[in-house]
Amino acid sequence: MLIQRAQKMTLILTSQMTFHLHRIIQEEMKRIMIKTLNLLTFLVLVLMTHLKLALKLRRKKNKILQAKTGSAKPVKVNFNKFEFSNSYIWFEFYNAPLENDTFRSWHIVGRLGGCNSMNMQLSQSTFEKRPNYDAIQGANVTPSTFYNIGDFEIQDNLARVWVDIGTTEPLLLDTLINALTQISSDYVGIKQLVFGGSEFENWKENLTSEYAGYSVHKI
Known part of the structure; x- marks a missing residue:
């Protein structure tokens, strides 16, 4: 009788520990996923900013390097x-x-x-x-x-x-x-x-x- 009770308590404790462990693992995975998403979002923003700056610099470069239409001879x-x-x-x-x-x-x-x-x-x-x-x-x-x-x-x-x-x-x-x-x-x-x-x-x-x-x- 005592052995059966002990086995039952062991099963209950094991089940509770498994549940809590599973819950801890899920929460940790959520935190990892949130951090990963935040990192990906940051990288996307950095990439978009870089692309915008590159396009802006290219436009300015085209204006700066625009061929002169005047005369090389002095007035x-x-x-x-x-x-x-x-x-x-x-x-x-x-x-x-x-x-x-x-x-x-x-x-x-x-x-x-x-x-x-x-x-x-x-x-x-x-x-x-x-x-x-x-x-x-x-x-x-x-x-x-x-x-x-x-x-x-x-x-x-x-x-x-x-x-x-x-x-x-x-x-x-x-x-x-x-x-x-x-x-x-x-x-x-x-x-x-x-x-x-x-x-x-x-x-x-x-x-x-x-x-x-x-x-x-x-x-």
């Missing part, structure tokens, strides 16, 4: 009795004329007094140590402003724009020449740039027809 710059208050700036392009956004931007910067050679504190200081800007000095310099600019006129591969810069500010001209030099190299080839003069190359004052290659663009 020839001449001055012909240029007056800051009343003069034409003449252009000769190799092919298509330049868009007038360049001159609009130049005029805005000049109009706001951005090109004032009397206040070039940072350009004249070294950056070996922290630069110091004197606001009082900057506020008391003689103001420089771009008074007026005319329309951008085009005749075939020639163009001109009338300007009234007002004050004698060569920095404005340097700024324009630098911008046009880069634009000529990268985008639209400019053969020559002439400041001043009432006549230029084959420009015809009486040619005002679009059918003959004339166009005018507001700045």
Whole structure:
């Protein structure tokens, strides 16, 4: 009788232990599966992020490595009795004329007094140590402003724009020449740039027809 009870208790204990062991194994497997899923999710996110960055870099690379459409030849710059208050700036392009956004931007910067050679504190200081800007000095310099600019006129591969810069500010001209030099190299080839003069190359004052290659663009 005692042996039977002992055997019965052994079976009950064995069954309970097996149940608990099975439950522990199931819970451990669940934890392992959850960790595995989390790891897989993380790896998928990393892979997607990597692919997005690769596509983004490829697009930027295509833009950066885009072939230049300008001219490797430097722009020839001449001055012909240029007056800051009343003069034409003449252009000769190799092919298509330049868009007038360049001159609009130049005029805005000049109009706001951005090109004032009397206040070039940072350009004249070294950056070996922290630069110091004197606001009082900057506020008391003689103001420089771009008074007026005319329309951008085009005749075939020639163009001109009338300007009234007002004050004698060569920095404005340097700024324009630098911008046009880069634009000529990268985008639209400019053969020559002439400041001043009432006549230029084959420009015809009486040619005002679009059918003959004339166009005018507001700045």
